[in-house]
Amino acid sequence: MISARRKLPARQHISNLCRVNGPLSVATIVVALVLAVWYFARTALDRAPSRTDLLATVGLGVLVTVLVVVAVAGLFDGSRPADTTTFVGYLITTAGFAPAALILARMEPTRWGNLILGIGAVVLPVLVLRLQQIASVPVA
Amino acid sequence: MPEENTARTTPARPHDAALGSGIGRVLLLVYGIFALSASARALVQISTHFAEAPLAYLLSAVAGLVYIAATAGLAWGGPWGRLIALVSCSVELAGVLIVGTLSIVDAVAFPDDTVWSHFGSGYGYVPLVLPFVGLWWIWRHRP
Numbered sequence: 239m240i241s242a243r244r245k246l247p248a249r250q251h252i253s254n255l256c257r258v259n260g261p262l263s264v265a266t267i268v269v270a271l272v273l274a275v276w277y278f279a280r281t282a283l284d285r286a287p288s289r290t291d292l293l294a295t296v297g298l299g300v301l302v303t304v305l306v307v308v309a310v311a312g313l314f315d316g317s318r319p320a321d322t323t324t325f326v327g328y329l330i331t332t333a334g335f336a337p338a339a340l341i342l343a344r345m346e347p348t349r350w351g352n353l354i355l356g357i358g359a360v361v362l363p364v365l366v367l368r369l370q371q372i373a374s375v376p377v378a
Numbered sequence: 379m380p381e382e383n384t385a386r387t388t389p390a391r392p393h394d395a396a397l398g399s400g401i402g403r404v405l406l407l408v409y410g411i412f413a414l415s416a417s418a419r420a421l422v423q424i425s426t427h428f429a430e431a432p433l434a435y436l437l438s439a440v441a442g443l444v445y446i447a448a449t450a451g452l453a454w455g456g457p458w459g460r461l462i463a464l465v466s467c468s469v470e471l472a473g474v475l476i477v478g479t480l481s482i483v484d485a486v487a488f489p490d491d492t493v494w495s496h497f498g499s500g501y502g503y504v505p506l507v508l509p510f511v512g513l514w515w516i517w518r519h520r521p
Contacts, residue, residue: 327418339407346403348391353404361411 257312258369266301267363277356287351295355299336306333320375332365397455409449416493417442431490438492444470464516471509
């Protein structure tokens with residue numbers, strides 16, 4: 239968070255660096271936020287995660303996995319973010335996040351299972367935004 | 379809740395349910411996220427530019443350890459897990475209040491942010507709310 243701010247170059251180039259700034263990211267963020275609203279509503283209505291609820295997070299996880307794979311591929315075509323270590327750390331976290339929420343939610347067949355999926359769906363957009371932020375600081 | 383709905387809603391929580399189930403499992407996820415983010419952040423800060431703000435980075439590391447302990451305590455449950463969770467949530471509450479206040483009053487001592495700076499404003503104030511929820515849950519779950 240800090241390092242991104244500190245190393246901000248004078249001419250910031252918001253490029254498609256590491257390809258995390260494309261339409262795929264926007265789609266992931268929108269889908270995640272829509273799902274979050276759905277899960278919070280389900281929690282409020284005291285519903286345990288249904289098969290559809292769980293499958294929706296599986297779908298979100300697939301979308302995120304594609305995003306991460308594309309970003310990893312982007313690391314090998316020349317342009318890397320200044321803070322590659324942090325970027326890779328965030329990529330690993332992002333990739334593992336939906337499965338982690340899914341496992342916890344499956345262990346919790348109560349309304350709180352839906353809250354877990356909801357929190358997962360709210361945190362994922364934050365992770366994607368952080369990835370974009372880190373990727374937008376190119377090597378000086 | 380009307381009668382015809384009871385089959386679809388979740389049953390009442392049994393008294394001997396584990397600390398890390400129900401809302402406890404939600405806390406487990408949130409504490410897990412903070413355990414990971416605070417300790418990963420401390421690791422990067424300490425390994426790359428420790429000299430710039432040693433106090434802030436050491437506090438980041440302490441925060442990371444506290445979150446790891448809270449997560450582990452919630453996950454283990456039982457008397458010991460409960461005690462570990464209780465102690466770490468209390469330390470967390472004291473930490474966020476003290477560091478939050480100091481980072482505003484004595485900004486010079488904190489040239490770089492920690493999870494607890496400005497009462498966790500960089501993390502949507504979740505670090506401020508989390509210990510209260512954690513302590514409430516542990517208290518509600520007393521044997």
